[in-house]
Amino acid sequence: MATIATDHYRAYTPRPFTRAERDSVTILFGGLHWRIERIIQAVLESSGYKAQILPVATKQDLLTGRETADIGQCCPTSFTTGNLVNFLKKESKQVGVEEVNEKYVYLTAGSCGACRFGQYHASYELALRNSGLERFRMFLMAQDNLDQNMGDGLDLNLPMTLGCLWGIFCTDLVQDLEYQVRPYEVLPGQTEAVVKESVEYLYTVFRNRPKMSPKKSVLWHLTTPYFVRAMREVHKKFSEIEVDRLRVKPKVKITGEFYLQTVEGDPNYNIHRWLEAEGAEVYPAAITIWMDYLLRLGLQRFEDYSGIEKHARLKLGLGRVAQGIYRLTVSRLRRAMGDLPHESPSQFELRRLAAPYFHRNLDGGEGDMLVGKTLWAYHKKKAHMICELSPYSCMPNTMSIGAMAGVIGKYPEILYAPLEIKGDAEVHALSRCQMILTEAKKRAQREFDEALTRTGLSVDEVRAYIQMHPAMRKATYAIPHDGTAAGTAANLVLHVAKKLGR
Amino acid sequence: MGFLTALGVDPRNVVFSSDTSEEQGRQFGKGRGTVDCCYPVKCISGHYGELVFGQKQKLDILLSPMIYNLPSFLSGHVAKSLTCPRVMAAPENIKAGFIKEQDAFAEAGIQYVTPFVSLDEPLLVPKQLFETMREALPGLTYEETGRAVEAGFRALRDFSHRLRKKSREVLEWCARENRACLMVIARPYHMDPGIGHEIEVDLQAYGYPILWMQYFPIDDDLMQWAFGEDIRAGHIKSAFDIRDVWPSSYSSNTNEILWGAKVAARIPWIACVVRMSSYECGMDQPTYTPVQQIVERSGTLFFSFQDLDSTKPSGSVKIRVETITHYLEKYAGTIIAKKKAAMPAGCPFLPAA
Numbered sequence: 001m002a003t004i005a006t007d008h009y010r011a012y013t014p015r016p017f018t019r020a021e022r023d024s025v026t027i028l029f030g031g032l033h034w035r036i037e038r039i040i041q042a043v044l045e046s047s048g049y050k051a052q053i054l055p056v057a058t059k060q061d062l063l064t065g066r067e068t069a070d071i072g073q074c075c076p077t078s079f080t081t082g083n084l085v086n087f088l089k090k091e092s093k094q095v096g097v098e099e100v101n102e103k104y105v106y107l108t109a110g111s112c113g114a115c116r117f118g119q120y121h122a123s124y125e126l127a128l129r130n131s132g133l134e135r136f137r138m139f140l141m142a143q144d145n146l147d148q149n150m151g152d153g154l155d156l157n158l159p160m161t162l163g164c165l166w167g168i169f170c171t172d173l174v175q176d177l178e179y180q181v182r183p184y185e186v187l188p189g190q191t192e193a194v195v196k197e198s199v200e201y202l203y204t205v206f207r208n209r210p211k212m213s214p215k216k217s218v219l220w221h222l223t224t225p226y227f228v229r230a231m232r233e234v235h236k237k238f239s240e241i242e243v244d245r246l247r248v249k250p251k252v253k254i255t256g257e258f259y260l261q262t263v264e265g266d267p268n269y270n271i272h273r274w275l276e277a278e279g280a281e282v283y284p285a286a287i288t289i290w291m292d293y294l295l296r297l298g299l300q301r302f303e304d305y306s307g308i309e310k311h312a313r314l315k316l317g318l319g320r321v322a323q324g325i326y327r328l329t330v331s332r333l334r335r336a337m338g339d340l341p342h343e344s345p346s347q348f349e350l351r352r353l354a355a356p357y358f359h360r361n362l363d364g365g366e367g368d369m370l371v372g373k374t375l376w377a378y379h380k381k382k383a384h385m386i387c388e389l390s391p392y393s394c395m396p397n398t399m400s401i402g403a404m405a406g407v408i409g410k411y412p413e414i415l416y417a418p419l420e421i422k423g424d425a426e427v428h429a430l431s432r433c434q435m436i437l438t439e440a441k442k443r444a445q446r447e448f449d450e451a452l453t454r455t456g457l458s459v460d461e462v463r464a465y466i467q468m469h470p471a472m473r474k475a476t477y478a479i480p481h482d483g484t485a486a487g488t489a490a491n492l493v494l495h496v497a498k499k500l501g502r
Numbered sequence: 503m504g505f506l507t508a509l510g511v512d513p514r515n516v517v518f519s520s521d522t523s524e525e526q527g528r529q530f531g532k533g534r535g536t537v538d539c540c541y542p543v544k545c546i547s548g549h550y551g552e553l554v555f556g557q558k559q560k561l562d563i564l565l566s567p568m569i570y571n572l573p574s575f576l577s578g579h580v581a582k583s584l585t586c587p588r589v590m591a592a593p594e595n596i597k598a599g600f601i602k603e604q605d606a607f608a609e610a611g612i613q614y615v616t617p618f619v620s621l622d623e624p625l626l627v628p629k630q631l632f633e634t635m636r637e638a639l640p641g642l643t644y645e646e647t648g649r650a651v652e653a654g655f656r657a658l659r660d661f662s663h664r665l666r667k668k669s670r671e672v673l674e675w676c677a678r679e680n681r682a683c684l685m686v687i688a689r690p691y692h693m694d695p696g697i698g699h700e701i702e703v704d705l706q707a708y709g710y711p712i713l714w715m716q717y718f719p720i721d722d723d724l725m726q727w728a729f730g731e732d733i734r735a736g737h738i739k740s741a742f743d744i745r746d747v748w749p750s751s752y753s754s755n756t757n758e759i760l761w762g763a764k765v766a767a768r769i770p771w772i773a774c775v776v777r778m779s780s781y782e783c784g785m786d787q788p789t790y791t792p793v794q795q796i797v798e799r800s801g802t803l804f805f806s807f808q809d810l811d812s813t814k815p816s817g818s819v820k821i822r823v824e825t826i827t828h829y830l831e832k833y834a835g836t837i838i839a840k841k842k843a844a845m846p847a848g849c850p851f852l853p854a855a
Contacts, residue, residue: 364587
C-alpha cells in the first residue's frame, strides 16, 4: 500500500529555456514531412536558434512509444513519443543524460482541443520519465494562454511564424508538383534530384529572409515578390524533367488524420511511395488546406454568435478577409509554379458537400472536411480513389469514417479505402488498399480508353503529336482538367484532341 | 425533461431508450455499426434501434443532440469544457448505420433531429436548438425556445445541487462516524448499468458509501479548506484550477476526472478511489498515470477497472470487489488517520476545535 507523500502530485514542469542558452541549446522538432521540416529549420536558424530535425519515426519508435507510455495510445502518439525517446537515448549513450538535458529542448504543437493531440504532453512526460529522462525539457506550442513555463529562450514572434507559414505554402506546392511528375518521369530519379535541389534552394531563400520588425514583416510577406521569384526558380528546375504522361495511372487522393496524411515513412506504411510503386499517381494532402479548414472552423464561431454577441459579425467579416488573403497568397505562389499544383478546394464547398452527413462544427481532427474532400474529389473528378489514413484508436477520425458509411450508401461507386494504421499491421492495410487500387486501375484504363474512343485518336497518334511538340514533354507543361476525366493520361488525350480540333 | 416540458411536450409522450444492455444491442443494433470504437458510442446503435423498431407506439421524433461542450463546475477555471470527439459526433456516426441502405428513420415515419448544442455557452443554446427544432415542432418561436432552455438549465442545476447536498451529507456522516467511503472516478455514462456494469453497486453492498466525482460537494467552505494551501502556495489560482496536475484542460469530463482525483486525495474519509474506463477510451488513456499518481501519493487506495466493454466480466469483478473490500477492511482506518494527520486545520466536516 502506498504511503502518504509529503507533497501532492504535480504535473511535469520543465526548467525554462532561457535567452542566454540560445547559442548552446538545440531545438528538436519533427513530425511533418522532410520538405517543410527543412524550411522550418531555416526559419529557426535565421532567427538565431540552433535547430535539428528528428529522424523520421520508425517501427522501433512505435514499439518504444508503446512500452514507455500508458496503454491504449493512438498510433501517432506512440510513434512521436517513441521517436523522441529513442533519439534522446541514442544521444545519451554518446554524450550522457545530463549533457542531453542541457543540450536539447523539444518543441512540438500540442493543443488543438479535446482529442489526444491536445494531451500529448502526458504521453511524452511519462515516456521521458520511464526512460530516465525526466529532466529533459519539452515545450508545447499552445494556442491559448496556458502557462507552459517556456522561458524567454524561444520568442515565437511574427516574423518567425510568418516564415513557417510561407514555408508551408511553398513546400506544399513543391510536394504537390513532385507527386504529379514522378510517376511519369522518363529518367528515373530525376524528380527526386530536382525536389532535393529545390528544397535546398528554398532553405537558402528562407534562411536569408531579410530581418525586420513584426509589423513590417506582415506587410513584407504579403507584398514581396521574394517568394514568388523563388517559386519561379523552382518551376524552372522542374521544367528540366522530361515526362511521359501517356502512362495510364489511377489518381489516388490521400486524406485522413493530419499526422498520418503528412508524414512519409513507417508511421503510414510509406503509403505515398507504396502507391506510386503500385502504379498510382498520388494526390497528397496539403498542410495549407488543413490550416484553411482550421480558419474556417474558427470563424464558424463568429457565424454562430452573429446576432448574439456584440461585434461577432465584424469579427467574422475581418476573419473572412484574413482567410481571403491567406488563399490569395497561396494562389499567388501557385501561379508562380504555372498553376500546376492542385488548387485548394473552397472550404465553403467542402462544408456544403459534407453537411448531410457530418455537422460542420464537430470538432477534433479534420471534422467534416474528410467527408467534404471525398465528395469534392468524386463530383469534380479530381481522383479515381480516396485513400483515407486513419490512426488506430483515433477518436475524431473514426467518427468521420463512420459517417462515410452514409456517403458510400448513397454513392456506392466511390472508391474509398479507409485504412486503419496501427503501425505494425502493414500487410493487412496494404492488401486492403491494393484491392481498391485494382479497381481504380481498371477505372483509369476505362476512362483512358473512352477518351480515345470519344476523340477517335489512337495512342500512337497522341504520342506522335507529343513528339512533335517538345514543350508537352516537359514536367511543367500544363494539361487542362475540365472535370470530364480524373486521370492524367485521359486528360492528355482530351487536350491533344482539342489541339487537333477533334 | 426540463426543456421539453417547458416547451409543452407532455412528459407521457417522451420515451427514453432503456438502460444499455447486450441484448438491446443484439436485438436492435445488429448490423448498424459503421466503425469499431468504444462501447459507450457503439451501443448507441442499440438505443436508436430500440426507439425506431422496438416501440409499441410509433414515435414522431428521435431527438439525439450533438453536445459540443458541457456546463461544468470547472468552467472558467480551465481552458475548455469540450465533450469527447466521439461522443460529440456519435449522432452523425450512428445515423450513417441507419441510412446506408435505406433511410430507416423515414421508413418508420420518424424525424431524426440532432441539434448541435454548446451547453457550456448558454447564450448560444436557444439559437442552436431553435434552428434545428423548429422544423420538428411547427410554430415553435425563438422566445419560447429561450424560456425552455432556461427551464432546462434550471432543472439541471437543481438536480446537481440536490446530489451534491446528498454527497455532503454522506461525507459529514463519514467524518462524524470516522468511517470510510469510496469515490468513483469515471465518465457520466458509467452510471448506465450496461456501461459501468454496476461495479459500485457491488461495492456498496459491503456497506461502503459511494460518491460519484461528478456530484462532489463544491461549497465554498469545503473548497477553501481542501485547496486553500495550494492556492496560497501559487500552485493553482482557485479550487477548481487543475493546472498543477493537468496543463491541457480542454475536455470537460477529463478535467473533472483530474479534479476528482485531486479532491479524493485531500479528503481523509475517501479511503479508496475506484476508476472506471471503457475499452478504447482515448480520452482516459493519457490520464491513467496522472490520476493514479494523484490518488496514491496521498496514501489513498486506488483500483482501476479498465477496458470495460459490452459484457460484464462478472467473475473478475467479483474477485476485484472482494480484493478492494479486503484492503478497505484492513487499511481504511490507518488511511483515514494518516490523511487526517496531514490535512489542514479547520475541516468543515468536523466540529470546530
